[in-house]
Amino acid sequence: MNTVMSRPKFLSFRIYEKYKKIVVVFILIVLLFVFGATTLPNFLSVEQVFMTIKLASFTALFALCQMIVIAGGGSGLDLSVGYTATITAVLTASIMDGKNEPLLLAVLIALALGVMIGLANGVLTSYLKLPPLVVTLAMADILQGIVNAYVAGKAITGRPSPILVTIAAKFTGKFPNILFVLILVTSITMIILNKTKWGQILFGVGANERTAYLSGINVKKVRCITFTVSGVLSSLMGLLLLGNMGIAFKDMGSNYVLPSIAAVVIGGVSLAGGEGNYLGVILGAIFLQTLTNLLIAFGLGDAGKWLGFGIILFAMLSAYASNRRSR
Amino acid sequence: MNSVIVLEAKGIKKHFGGVVALSNGNLQCRKGRITGLLGANGSGKSTLSKIIAGVYRADGGEIRYNGKVVHYRNPHEARRDGIALVFQNLSLVPDLTVWQNIVLGVEKNRGLFLDNQSAKELSRKILQQLLPDLDINRKVHELSPGEMQIVEIAKAISENPQLLILDEPTAALEQTQAKNLFNYMRSLAQQGVAMIFTSHRLWEVMEICDDVTIFRNGEDVATIDFEKEGKDPEKIVSYITGEVKKSTIQVQRREISDEVLLKVNITGKDKVLKDVSFELRKGEILGIGGLSGQGQQELIYALSGSYPGVRCDVELNGRKLRLIRPADAIQNGILLVPGDRQREGLSLEHSIYSNMIFPKLGLRGHPLFIPETRYCQECEQIARLLSIKAPGIDVPVNTLSGGNQQKVVVGKWLSFDIKVLLLADPAKGVDVGAKRDLYEYIVNLAKEKKIGVILYASDNEELIQYTDRLLIMYEGRIVATLTGADINDDMITATSMRVR
């Protein structure tokens, strides 16, 4: 028997498969860029590329919420990320009111909101065993309702703190600042998922619930925590969205929900759970953004975007489903 | 009196992965006769009847039905030809009624719509002889397991098959239900229906069958015509176990200390596992045997804290514990190697390393950051110890053979402070070499570390070779305890079937 005596580089999953999927996404992105560059002027300019990356970063961060929930298995998905962000933005906008001092308070409020919403989602799905898609969809509805009620009659006042604007909207040289946030978040995520027990427990629960249970893991608690984390992260995203847009408005977050899920699928992360390579997801987000740019450039706008996303998601689901089909 | 041959199976071969289920299966079914199939677990009798019914495809050999060679791709094709299999509660839809289930898949129309009238009449007629008091309008999920089994039988009969295959139909039935079934089978035989009947209950086979074919190790070894040769249970048992003694290693029965490691007391109102009490001594390998499905697996799971249907109270080295959830058992060193390694013991897409370190992460007080270097070394050590054949510990376990996968499952626990090791059929589907490695290691572990091992194996050979004491279970309880020289095939089979 020959065991490789060196330390394994990636401690988790299908190493070759993982690389394979990332390469696929990368090639897809390159294809899109080539197509864009040959048919449109200015497509390959540095500004364009970084603008794409900036916009994709927001999607990628939302996709992180999804990835965590999905990794925990059990058909986990969080459809409430959009409105969690929206409600945080709406509620904290007037608190910050364009100043830096209340920022800390705003962050605390965002955290509190995120925990509440995430916990509610987590308890309803893990302990009451309600289907996650329906629960988080209903939660989104409730949050939308609260936003509507809050907003009724009055305009949403408030502006984000300048610090937030700097982080979310501004550039340092050619690089969008949000990219640095993304890099920071990515590093932390990769460390937690790959090097800490939390990450490995999460993947174990998602890969095989029964095995995890027999190994002494409290599966329900783990899944509940994933929803809570998703809630907190999307809530913080609300602050960033606010910083980027400058004002809060009713539907701020809902355009990010489908892309957040699509980015995960395109990034090659299995919807069944048990794995999570964030790099692939980021590439998936970049792919979607590039596609959006192309569609807008060709005048296909919103319609094309949603149709395209839907078709791609459907296609990738079919492709992965045929691998799983047992009959 | 030799009637027409309805079905003849010759030289049937079947393997699942690396395991050979049938090497040479032969069977003859005649019109109006009930043929019994007997054999130990894994002898191939169930596999043969499933192949005849179209559930599996044979890898070799030929089946002639009414003289013609047939290859069925699924049970529905076989059913259309007149070969019906009575499933074990696998084909009933819980939310439909009894009569709807009986005609499921073969409903007749009256005009444009379903002909419910005739369906109900047919159901009533069939059930009249089997279970006359059953209200055919009840939903199937409301029925008891015995009633469900009868509905399955009715469903199989509803199409007037020529050959009816009953695979352990009496497992879920009460005494009176079984008697009704036998009467009905006799009337079917008189109408010319041929039947195959498998059961673990020897007395049933002797009561209802006209002849019996005995399987052992994947082939048929004897056929006894009850009319001509009479019924001799001891002779049948000897065919099942095999008179030719294989060159078995003279099993040295070891001296076990008297120190009690674990006292077990299981109580509860579970359907499968009833009240069980026993003791386990230090360094002892205690086997749990008996016919399959008598509660052995459930007992093992209960001891691991993962069978909520019963109350499991134990005393480990004098300390009283109640095992409610797996963490309770694991924290105290009672560790489970589960029965279905792929569904319960491993995360298939994860690496050997990931799988092996996983249970450690759930222990109280485990550091946040995984000490990679140390764990890698430990993992490689364990892999070498167990002779796991793999290019490295970072390969996903679904690339390994069954035996090596099982070694990974066992390897998970080797860095723990093991007090009791629970094994639920650890060598199922494992090739001979890996099986030997595995057991050697476990025996050494027991001897040197003085841990207790509770072993359930569906293959009696393993129980005979490796256990110090053997508990035989029947219908959820312990009915016999075998020690020393009594641990042999003959005694095991006999006590399992309640012959002795």
Next chain:
Amino acid sequence: MNEVSKTGNVFYTFKGLLLKPEVSSFLIFIIMFVITATLQESFFTIKSIVRNINAFTPLILLAMGQAVVIVAGGLDLSSGAALSLFTCVLTTVMKRNDPVTGIYAILVTFAVAILVGMVNGVGIGYLRIPPVIVTFATSYMWLGIALFLRPTPGGESVDWFRAFYKIDAVAGAPAVLKTIGTFIPPALVLLIIGCLLWFIISKTRTGRYIYAVGSNIESAYVSGIDTARTQMLACIINSVFIFLAALFFVGQNQSGDARMGGPLTLKSIAAVVVGGISLTGGRGSVYFALLGALTLSFVNKIIFFANIPNAYQTLVSGIIIIVAIAGPAYVMFSKPKQ
């Protein structure tokens, strides 16, 4: 041990009776009905009844279609988007001044509906993608196509199409029809068509197989049922119900809107659950989805009459949905597993 199973006695106790989902949903319906009737003075006038029927019909139709899919073991998150799509197709094919285009529009939209059902059906039945995810994806496909046809709400409708809403709005309609139309609103006719459709299907093999597949797909498969085709047919039936709702909508509003259907999706699922139908499939009567839709609509009316500001209505309905779904789940937990 006795041979007759013991579970037969459960429903002879009062508590047992309440636990039966159909009974409790019917009770809730009656309660909501009574409260609404008391709050609205003019409740029992013909005008008010007609107005209510018109308001409730879209949800009822969507709920019934959704029920069929759910009973078959699936779920359709794209029904609202499909509804929007059908309204857009209708109003794109129709040209205001050419009455014949109305017929074309109906035929084309019906074909689109079948196609929509087939796409969902292939995803759920043949590809075996989890229904929630695949219909989530398709909902965006329908949205995209709808936006292509109608980037902004609008489009054209022929005059006689109004007959799907109010007969006397159609100039030149025979007087007889107009009088009948005041008592029996077209919406009611559409509802009856829907109920008839399900009535016929439920008496056929497909109807039974839908329940079998939803109850236990493996058993159904082993019994020789084509489970993929059955689930696809369920999706197609759902599409037809949505198609009927689209007819009503365009009849009422004379325009198509790519986003109007969105909120109805979740409400249709809630209506199914309130109607006592299990989300896991195989159980429950599709007609009870009608009841559930009525109950939800009455609750909305009660909120309205209780003078809760408009803005809070989405919030309250969202909470109701969670309660509606969580309630039965909680009840299921107090029953012993089988």
